[in-house]
Amino acid sequence: MPAAAHFYPQGAELQRKNYIGRKVNKTELHIEPKAFDLEKIRRDFPILGLQVHGKPLCYLDNAATTQKPQAVIDSLVQYYSSMNANIHRGVHHLSEVSTKAFEDARIKVKSFINASSEKEIIFTRGTTESINLVANSFLRGRFEDGDEVIITGMEHHSNIVPWQLFDSIKKIKLRIVPVDDNGELILDDFEKMINEKTKLVSVVYVSNSLGTINPVEKIISAAHKHNVPVLLDAAQAIQHIPVDVRKLDCDFLAFSGHKIYGPTGIGILYGKEKLLDELPPFLGGGDMISKVTFNGTTFNQLPYKFEAGTSNIADAIALGTAIDYVAGIGIDAISSHETEILEYASAKVAEVPGLKIIGTAKNKSSVLSFIFDNIHPHDVGTFLDFEGIAVRTGHHCTQPIMDRFCIPATTRASFAMYNTKEEVDILVRGLKKITEVFN
Amino acid sequence: MDTELRELYQQVILDHNKSPRNFKKLENANQDAEGYNPLCGDKIHIYLNVEDGIVKDISFIGSGCAISKASASLMSTIIKGKSKEEAGIIFEKFHDLVTGKLTGEAEIEELGKLAVFAGVRDFPARVKCASLAWHTMMTALQGKDEKVTTE
Numbered sequence: 001m002p003a004a005a006h007f008y009p010q011g012a013e014l015q016r017k018n019y020i021g022r023k024v025n026k027t028e029l030h031i032e033p034k035a036f037d038l039e040k041i042r043r044d045f046p047i048l049g050l051q052v053h054g055k056p057l058c059y060l061d062n063a064a065t066t067q068k069p070q071a072v073i074d075s076l077v078q079y080y081s082s083m084n085a086n087i088h089r090g091v092h093h094l095s096e097v098s099t100k101a102f103e104d105a106r107i108k109v110k111s112f113i114n115a116s117s118e119k120e121i122i123f124t125r126g127t128t129e130s131i132n133l134v135a136n137s138f139l140r141g142r143f144e145d146g147d148e149v150i151i152t153g154m155e156h157h158s159n160i161v162p163w164q165l166f167d168s169i170k171k172i173k174l175r176i177v178p179v180d181d182n183g184e185l186i187l188d189d190f191e192k193m194i195n196e197k198t199k200l201v202s203v204v205y206v207s208n209s210l211g212t213i214n215p216v217e218k219i220i221s222a223a224h225k226h227n228v229p230v231l232l233d234a235a236q237a238i239q240h241i242p243v244d245v246r247k248l249d250c251d252f253l254a255f256s257g258h259k260i261y262g263p264t265g266i267g268i269l270y271g272k273e274k275l276l277d278e279l280p281p282f283l284g285g286g287d288m289i290s291k292v293t294f295n296g297t298t299f300n301q302l303p304y305k306f307e308a309g310t311s312n313i314a315d316a317i318a319l320g321t322a323i324d325y326v327a328g329i330g331i332d333a334i335s336s337h338e339t340e341i342l343e344y345a346s347a348k349v350a351e352v353p354g355l356k357i358i359g360t361a362k363n364k365s366s367v368l369s370f371i372f373d374n375i376h377p378h379d380v381g382t383f384l385d386f387e388g389i390a391v392r393t394g395h396h397c398t399q400p401i402m403d404r405f406c407i408p409a410t411t412r413a414s415f416a417m418y419n420t421k422e423e424v425d426i427l428v429r430g431l432k433k434i435t436e437v438f439n
Numbered sequence: 440m441d442t443e444l445r446e447l448y449q450q451v452i453l454d455h456n457k458s459p460r461n462f463k464k465l466e467n468a469n470q471d472a473e474g475y476n477p478l479c480g481d482k483i484h485i486y487l488n489v490e491d492g493i494v495k496d497i498s499f500i501g502s503g504c505a506i507s508k509a510s511a512s513l514m515s516t517i518i519k520g521k522s523k524e525e526a527g528i529i530f531e532k533f534h535d536l537v538t539g540k541l542t543g544e545a546e547i548e549e550l551g552k553l554a555v556f557a558g559v560r561d562f563p564a565r566v567k568c569a570s571l572a573w574h575t576m577m578t579a580l581q582g583k584d585e586k587v588t589t590e
Contacts, residue, residue, distance in 0.1 A: 122589065351542065374457075378479055378504035378568060379448075386441045394479045406482035408502050437448065438457075438505075 016095050030318055036333040041302045042418050044069040044325075055388030058423045060236035063208050063236055063367055063414030064392050065258045068322070072262060075321035079314045086105075087313055088304075102313050105320030106303070107269055112323045119273050119302035123316050128158040129236040130254030131202070133269055133306060134231055135162035138200060138277040145170050148197045150190075152214070153179040153404055154207040157397045159233050163202070173354035177203070183210035183359040187218060194226045200231045205237035209396040209412065210359030211342070211367030214239065220249055231273060235259055237398065240365045242331045245270055248253040256272060257315060259418075262322035269306070277303050283308035334417045338366045339363070341415045342434075352431045353439075369410040374437045377411040381398055383437070384411075387430040446558035447565070448505065455509035460516050474501075474575030474587040476567055481507050485575045492523050494580070504568050506559065511572035513552055522555040523580055529553075530573050534568045536560070 042048050047068045059067060079101070085094035087102050106121045115121060125129045149163050163172050164335040175193050178186045201223045206213050220230045224245075229251035234243055234301050239260040245253055250277070257266040271279075279287055281299055284306035291298040299305045326334065345368050349355055358369045371377065377393035384391055392412045395402045402408060412426055440448075453475035465471075465486035474483045483501035487494055497519050499511045514533075518526050533553055535541035547554050559569045567589040575587045 149542035375507075376502075378481075378565070379506070382447070382562065382565065383444065386444045398482070402480065408482070438453065 001327040027177045030033060036329065036337055038337070038418070038420060041329065042420075044071070045418055046070055046073070048418060052388040052390070053385075053386050055325045058387070058389040058426050059416065060413040060419065060423065060427060061390040061392050062416035062419070063259070063396075063412065065264065066261045067260055067418070068263070069325050071325050072318050072322045075318040076263065076314055079317050083317075084314070085370035086310055098313055098317075101317045101320075102311065105316045105323075108320040108323045112243075113268075113270060115270055116247050117273055120245075120270055120276065122269040122276075122306045123311050124254075124258035124267045124269050125265055125312070126258070127156075127233060128162075128256075128267075130252075130267055131159055131231065131233065132162045132268035133252075133282040134200075134202075134252055134271075134279075134314050135165070135305075139166050139170060140299075141278065141280045142199055143170050143172060146173065146197060147199045148173045148175050148195070150177065150193055150198060150201045150203075150228075151219045152177040152185055152203050154183065154185075154210060154212065154214075154398065154401045155202075155204050156233065156235070157399070158235075159202055159204060159267050160400070173197075176400075179401065181360050183207065183212045183401075184361045185212075185214055186260065187215070187222075191222050191225070194223065195227055198226070198228050201228055202233070203230070204233040204235075204241075205423045206234075206240065206365050206367075207359070207398075207401070208236045208367065209369055209401055209410065210238065210361065211369065211414075212342040212359060213237070213363040215363075215366050216250070217248060224249065229272075233301055236365070236367070239326070239334075241335050250274055256317040257322065260319075260322055262326060263315040266312050266319050268319075273302060276306070281305050281308070285309045286313075314438075318434060329417060333341045334367075337369040337394065337417060338415050338419075341421065341424065342368065342421050343419050344364055345415070345427070348424055348428045349431065350429060351437050355431065355435075358405055358407065360435065366415045367412060368413045368414070370439075372409055372435070375434060379410045379438070380411045380431070380434055383434045384427070387426065387433075389427055389430055391427075443561055446504060446570060447562055448539070449555040449558065451513075451552065451555045452509040455512040455545055456505035459499075459512040461498040461501065461507055461519075463498050464500055467496070468498070470579045470582055472575050472580070472587060474571045474580035474589075475588040476503075476507075476571055478567070478589065479504070480580065481508070481571055483511055483572055483575050485511075485572065485579045487543065487576070487579050489523070489580070494518050494521055494523075494526060497576070499572065503571070504565075504583075506556075506565050506568040507571050510556065510569045514572050517551070517553065518576065526580060527577070530577055533573055534570060537566050 047067045083098045085098045087099040106118050110121050173266050180186050203218055205287050215320050222232045231252035232250045234253050234255045251272050253270040255268050258264040261281040288305050288308040289297050290300045353374045381393035394409045467488050468486035470487040470489050472485050486498045488496040490559035497515045502520050537559040539557055556569055
């Protein structure tokens with residue numbers, strides 16, 4: 001942790017100096033990882049005890065959202081039962097308690113992704129809002145007509161649509177890094193795509209529909225050679241692989257709380273302090289200002305400049321609890337367990353007649369997408385549901401990559417730390433049954 | 440197979456999914472429409488040959504799940520030869536069937552083969568699969584120049 005004084009706010013909002021840059025109690029952040037105890041982990045998630053259609057729930061829809069451990073559920077209950085008050089500016093006890101808990105959550109996030117300062121951690125509603133924030137701030141602060149943003153062929157709609165949204169104000173040209181038949185990026189011509197009009201490279205870290213872990217380090221260093229900042233959509237990375245923003249040297253990183261065992265409605269935008277300082281705010285309102293008159297407004301310091309209105313306090317705090325939980329298990333341990341499950345599942349589904357895996361990159365994480373020649377994913381999804389198995393079917397909000405593979409949809413099983421090989425066996429048995437009905 | 444599931448995937452539906460009837464582009468079509476379900480990517484194109492208010496011929500192409508394909512296939516066999524008005528009445532009844540509004544046994548039986556779609560009412564997420572072809576057919580029949588979407 002750098003010298004605390006460095007991060008004290010300048011000027012107004014003295015109250016916040018208690019929170020920004022204050023010394024962190026080590027117990028808040030560093031929980032020594034224990035041995036990976038799958039049975040104990042499963043017991044921590046009450047929903048995993050459910051029965052669906054008379055069968056034990058086999059939850060394989062984790063890329064859509066993860067389940068919540070009891071600690072996260074308790075955290076929400078605890079907040080509303082004993083802490084609820086609006087944060088910042090309050091002089092009463094509860095407001096101080098909730099402000100501290102809220103800012104502690106920010107510190108936990110900062111520590112988890114190894115950011116340099118809490119000022120670089122902005123609470124948003126989720127990955128989508130984080131990307132929209134950058135898009136809108138760039139629109140007002142950086143983009144000129146005809147500027148270019150480089151994305152990839154495997155982006156979620158949330159990293160395509162925000163760049164197209166203000167077409168009527170400024171035309172931003174999207175340049176697309178192509179994808180090969182295995183679902184890997186073709187980076188041969190990547191540097192040639194960068195020119196003086198390129199204002200940002202915005203790429204997905206782990207593909208939600210293919211599972212590909214993209215070589216983002218390579219992308220970042222190539223972009224930086226040309227002084228182009230890089231945004232990483234880490235919605236499917238943060239819960240599966242270690243993410244260190246300083247090691248990656250990414251300029252922005254976005255993720256959602258609900259995909260890392262936290263609540264919905266809360267997410268993070270990490271941004272390098274210098275960049276965030278330069279960018280104009282996205283939303284205007286309370287909390288993001290330092291002085292308001294009818295003639296004009298002075299904006300607040302980071303990170304508050306980007307947090308207009310009352311924040312999602314309870315869910316931010318519960319996200320902090322989720323991060324504690326993940327850190328307690330250890331992201332490396334989670335990663336190696338999930339890799340084992342994915343490898344086991346990939347080998348096992350090969351036994352199912354007519355099944356074809358979509359996304360066969362060498363470096364993959366936790367997503368197994370597949371199709372059948374003669375059985376539509378929707379039918380697969382309904383049949384599996386009756387076996388108690390939750391999977392997602394459809395285009396997974398990635399229509400362009402579906403078009404790339406000339407398919408309308410896939411069935412996607414996606415894994416989390418609590419999934420077991422037995423659950424993979426249940427999935428495979430379910431799939432075999434379906435092929436019997438349809439053939 | 441679970442009873443509720445068997446109710447949804449009746450043999451007739453599985454059969455029509457495997458060998459859909461009138462699954463082609465109609466060369467002498469004079470009215471057509473495209474339907475699309477943005478949620479799941481199902482696409483359908485309905486072709487009609489309508490003369491003197493009678494559907495002389497009907498066909499479809501597209502991709503979709505077993506429910507949507509079987510629904511289009513069965514619809515094509517039933518609508519062929521019907522007048523515009525008759526097609527509209529059958530559409531209404533079918534819609535009521537899959538949304539659970541049509542519950543009388545006699546009324547359901549009146550629908551003949553279409554009664555196999557009664558199971559859809561227990562699967563709210565699949566109602567759109569069953570009705571996409573029908574909405575698209577109605578649009579084609581009305582000669583409207585618009586794309587049908589379920590959303």
